Amino acid sequence: MKALITAAFDEQTLSLLRPCLEVTYEPYRKTGKIYHDADEFIEKIRREQAEVLVVEADLVHEEVFEACPLRVVGCCRGDPLNVSREAANLRGVPILYTPGRNAESVADLTIAFMLCLARNILPVNLGLRSGKIRFEGTRDILRVFDRYGGFELGGCTIGLVGLGRVGRRVAERLRPFGPRILGYDPAVPEEALREIGVEPVSLPVLLESADIVSLHAALTPESQKMIDEKALSRMKPTAYLVNTARSFLTDEKALLKALREGRLGGAALDVFDEEPIDSENPFLELDNVLCTPHLGGATRDVVKRQSEMIAQDLLRYLNGERPYHVWNPEVLPPL
Template sequence: MSELRIAVIDDWQDVAQDIVDWSALQRVGQVEFLHDYPADTATLAQRLAPYAVVCVMRERTRFDAELLKALPNLKLLMTGGMRNAALDIDAAKALGITVCGTDSYRHAAPELTWTLLMALNRRLLAEVLSLQSGGWQIGIGGDLHGRTLGLLGLGQIGARVAGFAKAFGMRVIAWSQNLTEERAAEVGVERVDKQALFEQADILSVHLVLSERTRHLVDAQALASMKRGALLVNTSRGPIVDEQALIEALIEGRLGGAGLDVFEQEPLPANHPFRTLPNVLATPHIGYVSENNYRVFYGQMIEGILAWANNAPIRPL
């Protein structure tokens, strides 16, 4: 084990080395923090070839079958979180590569959701930009008290967002394919059907897992049924919303605005309309990028590597 080489990549903020103590891994191998690596498969394969263990952050570097086959020394992939769409887990298993994840700090994503929702509703970005450019008030913000928040999904994140909304005096409604009356009652929200969710929501917030049945669930028809001037917030996964249909609704002014942390393609292309539309408040997929969450991710990556080294992997994907 003393020759085990461990690579930590995807550290865009250059914080991994100092946010947790990696010294516990010294007894099993050598940890190296790599920052100079391109997305090109051949070059990435060359850079990662010496490593038996690679620690990755969710939805950053893509480990597809081609790359995995080019890494014969790779034995363990550790990812932040228990889902990572950038990893071909089936290909990894076929190659004998163990893939393990971590828990999450469960407040990070709901807090960002509420940040986007409030900032979008009060049109904070436009007011801040006006102030910074020498101007003053330029618009009028919306209110939350008494309005209806529609939750598309009522899992852990959706439930926390519901709690925030009720603290602000909002009516909260929810729908998903699997949502039961019992679950809705447990959270203290009203279960409605899908059409009613879109029609009644003043603000719609998306909290579903991406799957084939949720891809483009928020389509042109759904957006057309929403109130004129309603807002949409998506901190879940970009493809749940039909991106082109959303762009058209925003350009035409049928929707009042969108707060987005996730996109069909990430990083978002430089010329994408979401970068310039005045009624879009967009952030670069930072729902999970918080100090406490990173401590959980990297701390449990260390635990996972030690467990795997002892032939007892934990949190397998």
């Protein structure tokens, strides 16, 4: 059986698949190729005679399933929305996926953002590099201490919006610092939050109380733009917003306006309405905003983790066993 893998995959894990699959490995991170055009992707799959397909960013929609005799599709994402579940179900094709593959990495970046904001690392570094921060006497030193000294995480209140895989890991990482941790997630029982050291509160209370608000909610019709102008107005004028989840959890225009008008202390953003972010993005004009280009899940550890998850489930499926992570379990035989 032949397999086409365009996702980033760990070479050592690939070696586990080669004894039972004839693998064509063309990772998009090296080729720079993401298949958005169905006809082009169909031609590629047919040329490789692939029955097993493993993707990360390529679009696997109705046309692909209709034209290609796929037996199983693996998607190296926690939300395989680029693969048509309906089309797969019509043909009985299981979609393997990787829930939580990037939770550790995103949680790490979230903590890094919080520390950068709390200690003014970005503006201090930029000030030193540009020459705006100079020390010509004792007054200059004291002025920098007063302006950029910042605060300890242990002495502040941090609000986590969403306590799923990432939010819980952020809470775990925060506990040794010693802050008061507030949490809002209507899908998680309050007792479960208390067990991990998080104080359950309503969203308004969280926004009004937190020195740092960090977003980790799933994007749903209910959560879209949950941090709108009204929500932002509840936050302290010295508070910071961190978003390593989905940009559409916020109203970007309202957030930009609040930051420009000094109604927030600042923000750290890894996600944007229009991606990839470019130099014209207005958030880059603001000294109190730290931006990264959706790097939360881009570590080499995530590649290894997603590879192992997909490979393990592929081997189980090919051996007649039930995979652990199936996006559409309804296509599998009942337990």
